[in-house]
Amino acid sequence: MAKHIFVTGGVASSLGKGITASSLGRLLKQRGLRVVMQKLDPYINVDPGTMNPFEHGEVFVTDDGSETDLDLGHYERFVDVSLTRPSSVTTGSIYQAVIARERKGDYLGKTVQVIPHVTDEIKARITALATEDVDVVITEVGGTVGDIEILPFLEAIRQFRKDVGRNNVCYIHLTLVPYLGPSGEQKTKPTQHSVTELRSRGIQPDVIVCRSDKPLASGLKEKISMLADVSERAVVSAIDVDNIYRIPSALHEEGLDEYVLELLQFDKDNYSLDLSVWNAMAARASLSKRVVRIAIIGKYINLTDAYLSVAEALKHGGLFYDTKVDIELISAEQVTPMLAQSSLGHLDGIVIPGGFGPRGIEGKIASATFARESGLPCLGICLGLQTMVIDVARNLAGMEGAHSREFNEETHFPVIDLMDSQRGVADLGGTMRKGAYYARLTPGSQVASIYGEEIVSERHRHRFEVNPRYRSRLEEAGLVCSGVSPDGSLVEFIELPGHPFWVGTQAHPEFKSRPDRPHPLFRELVAAAIAHRADRVAAEGKVQPLEVKESQDGAFAIGSKK
Ligand code: GLN
Numbered sequence: 001m002a003k004h005i006f007v008t009g010g011v012a013s014s015l016g017k018g019i020t021a022s023s024l025g026r027l028l029k030q031r032g033l034r035v036v037m038q039k040l041d042p043y044i045n046v047d048p049g050t051m052n053p054f055e056h057g058e059v060f061v062t063d064d065g066s067e068t069d070l071d072l073g074h075y076e077r078f079v080d081v082s083l084t085r086p087s088s089v090t091t092g093s094i095y096q097a098v099i100a101r102e103r104k105g106d107y108l109g110k111t112v113q114v115i116p117h118v119t120d121e122i123k124a125r126i127t128a129l130a131t132e133d134v135d136v137v138i139t140e141v142g143g144t145v146g147d148i149e150i151l152p153f154l155e156a157i158r159q160f161r162k163d164v165g166r167n168n169v170c171y172i173h174l175t176l177v178p179y180l181g182p183s184g185e186q187k188t189k190p191t192q193h194s195v196t197e198l199r200s201r202g203i204q205p206d207v208i209v210c211r212s213d214k215p216l217a218s219g220l221k222e223k224i225s226m227l228a229d230v231s232e233r234a235v236v237s238a239i240d241v242d243n244i245y246r247i248p249s250a251l252h253e254e255g256l257d258e259y260v261l262e263l264l265q266f267d268k269d270n271y272s273l274d275l276s277v278w279n280a281m282a283a284r285a286s287l288s289k290r291v292v293r294i295a296i297i298g299k300y301i302n303l304t305d306a307y308l309s310v311a312e313a314l315k316h317g318g319l320f321y322d323t324k325v326d327i328e329l330i331s332a333e334q335v336t337p338m339l340a341q342s343s344l345g346h347l348d349g350i351v352i353p354g355g356f357g358p359r360g361i362e363g364k365i366a367s368a369t370f371a372r373e374s375g376l377p378c379l380g381i382c383l384g385l386q387t388m389v390i391d392v393a394r395n396l397a398g399m400e401g402a403h404s405r406e407f408n409e410e411t412h413f414p415v416i417d418l419m420d421s422q423r424g425v426a427d428l429g430g431t432m433r434k435g436a437y438y439a440r441l442t443p444g445s446q447v448a449s450i451y452g453e454e455i456v457s458e459r460h461r462h463r464f465e466v467n468p469r470y471r472s473r474l475e476e477a478g479l480v481c482s483g484v485s486p487d488g489s490l491v492e493f494i495e496l497p498g499h500p501f502w503v504g505t506q507a508h509p510e511f512k513s514r515p516d517r518p519h520p521l522f523r524e525l526v527a528a529a530i531a532h533r534a535d536r537v538a539a540e541g542k543v544q545p546l547e548v549k550e551s552q553d554g555a556f557a558i559g560s561k562k
Contacts, residue, residue, distance in 0.1 A: 002130035003264040004169045005138045006157045008203075010145040010194025011176040015211045018071035020174055020238060021140045022078035023248040027257035029079055030248075030278065031271035033135040037075035038087045038126065039068070041142040042149035046092040057305030061461045061511055062087075065435025071140065073309050073511065078248070080514055089125045091149065097121055114152050122156035123163065136264070145173070145197045154201040170263045173198055173205035174238075177212040177220070186217050188224055195228045204229065206263055207256065209236045233259050245282040245515050249275055281319060281516045288324035292529040294349040297367045299360045301329040310353050310381070313513035317526035320518045325526060332360030332367065340370035348536075349377040349501075349529035352384030354462070354508060358407045365390050377501035377528035379521060382462050385494060385504030386416045389466055389474065397477035399470070406464050415474065417467040419490075433460045437485065437507070439492035445482035446495045447503060450524045456483070458492075458507030465506070466491035501528035 007021040021037065029035045045051055048059050049067030060073040068088035076083060098121050102112045129137045141157065143150040161169040175191040191210065198205060208228050210216060216224075221235040228235075236254040241247060251257065252275060261268050294314055300306030311327050318325035328347070335343045344350060350371055352364050364384070368391040371378035380388045386404050393402035393415040401408075404416030418431070436457045441448040448454055466474075468489060471481060483493030483505070496502040503521065513519035 002134045003136050005136060005172060007140045007172045008145055009174045011190040013144050015174050015176055017140055017174050018074045019244055019247055020209055021138050022074040023251050024256060025079040025138050026248045027252055028136055030275055031273045033271060034133060035079055035136045036129050036134050037079060038129055038137060038139045039071050039142060040139060040153045041069055041090045043090055044092040045090055046096055047090060053306040054300045054303055058308050061459045061508060063436040063459060070305060070308050077312060077514055086128050094118060094121050115155060118152050119156040119159060122153060123160055126160060145194055154203060158202040167265050170260055171203055171205045172207040172209060174209045177210045177216060179213060186212060186220060188220060191224055192227045207234045207236060209238050211238050213240050215239055243282060243285045249279050284319045284322060287322055289322045291324045291326050292348040292533050293326045293328060294529055295328040295330045295347050296351045296353055297330050297332050297364055298353055299332055299355050301331045307353055309510040310351055313510040313519050313522040316513045316515050316518035317522040319515060320523050321526055321530060323526060323530060332363035335363035335366050337366045340366050344370050348533040349525055352380045352387055354382035361407050369395055372496060372499060372502050375500060377525055377532050379525045380504030382506060382508055385506050388494060388504045389415055392474055392477055392479045397473050404464055415467050415470045416464050419465055432463050435459060439483040440486055441483045447482045447493045450520045458509055459511045460507050501525060
């Protein structure tokens with residue numbers, strides 16, 4: 001029978017519950033346990049698909065086409081699993097199911113209430129993951145203890161221990177231990193309050209993970225152990241690190257995984273830990289021999305989490321080549337054809353990421369043009385591919401004013417358009433192509449050699465496609481459609497012969513990149529950026545040193561989520 005770990009957070013949001021839960025997941029997986037992860041989110045949206053990335057961070061897409069919270073990206077990257085819809089639960093989806101059942105009359109005339117109907121539905125979603133092939137389900141409860149929205153979740157996980165037995169459940173509570181400059185002390189009071197709040201909901205935590213910027217001062221673990229009524233071994237210090245992939249070993253050194261194994265009564269001798277390969281990967285970040293600067297030409301540039309998976313995938317590519325990728329976020333609105341050289345000329349590569357809506361679209365097209373003409377390595381993702389196609393149409397194929405029908409209904413050359421089957425469908429959500437789709441790569445093409453395979457599967461989330469009516473004209477102008485859907489009807493990959501790396505994909509490869517298995521497109525974008533930088537240095541006759549900024553990884557470290 002599967003065991004359950006519940007991770008809650010207190011004191012403040014953005015403490016890095018997702019990364020802590022994922023790191024524990026990695027440690028348990030590395031010990032040979034079969035781990036699956038789940039997020040319970042307290043908001044009313046049925047899924048995050050409709051939420052603005054600017055407020056909530058990126059929408060993470062799974063193979064089965066679910067639009068999920070970005071924490072699922074952490075889970076996938078750390079635990080190296082492919083998750084599915086049941087791993088993402090929101091209050092909205094719970095109520096939707098309960099209300100649908102009520103309308104069908106399934107509650108046989110009963111008054112439908114939060115307890116037991118909503119809590120039963122929550123428990124059913126947790127149990128659904130505890131299949132025969134799973135040893136441990138780690139469920140993270142979004143939000144902070146004390147929020148009114150999370151009360152049904154807390155009640156459900158409280159009942160859960162009673163339902164499945166004490167030794168099958170472990171509660172981990174993450175808190176903040178702030179350092180107060182004037183008094184020169186770390187303060188435990190917020191932790192105490194937060195544990196009291198959790199207890200008032202009937203949950204006594206088994207483990208307290210304390211987030212702090214410095215290691216816990218001596219005597220503090222003892223104090224927290226007293227206050228929270230847990231053993232001193234159950235008080236785990238989690239300090240800020242410059243690289244999130246170091247967190248598993250940091251938590252292991254604090255004894256977290258061993259203590260959890262004991263609590264859940266797994267025999268430690270059967271589940272020994274070898275973290276050497278993972279640690280070697282994480283250590284490579286400090287071994288970087290060089291730096292390249294790659295920009296994301298984005299729309300949501302005030303919130304780095306809006307492009308979290310893209311940024312992580314770039315870093316994975318850098319780890320592979322012992323190269324620090326200095327990621328810059330450039331607002332597409334600032335890039336114009338006239339200003340492209342001054343906005344982008346200092347870069348070694350660019351990513352034109354996915355997006356919806358017209359803001360910054362001309363800047364993205366101008367960036368594609370600049371990269372094509374100047375030999376700057378460029379990876380276009382989804383909307384990025386579409387802007388590259390528009391560039392070729394306008395500037396190489398003579399289609400003046402070519403555009404995507406998403407942004408210009410009247411264009412004479414809708415090189416990006418809805419497919420006939422999508423027209424007239426009122427429910428726009430229903431016309432999105434979401435989740436994993438196969439593509440056939442042209443033998444001998446750049447993308448086929450980058451992937452090393454000719455049939456690949458990538459995750460999608462978009463509505464518009466390259467318009468097949470213009471494909472031959474675009475190809476005559478030099479564009480190579482190097483990957484297509486299995487039936488040949490949809491363009492999946494593009495490239496440009498003679499350019500070192502000007503590659504676009506209609507999919508979102510960033511979701512499948514792993515720190516120890518970088519996605520080939522990001523890996524080779526970094527390789528092209530290294531070469532581009534070397535060429536520039538040679539041409540300009542001087543080395544332009546780039547500072548290795550320790551804070552760069554920190555920007556995405558624990559607690560980056562707004
Ligand atoms: N807005 C574009 C479309 O719907 C691209 C979407 C994306 O980049 N994910 O096709």
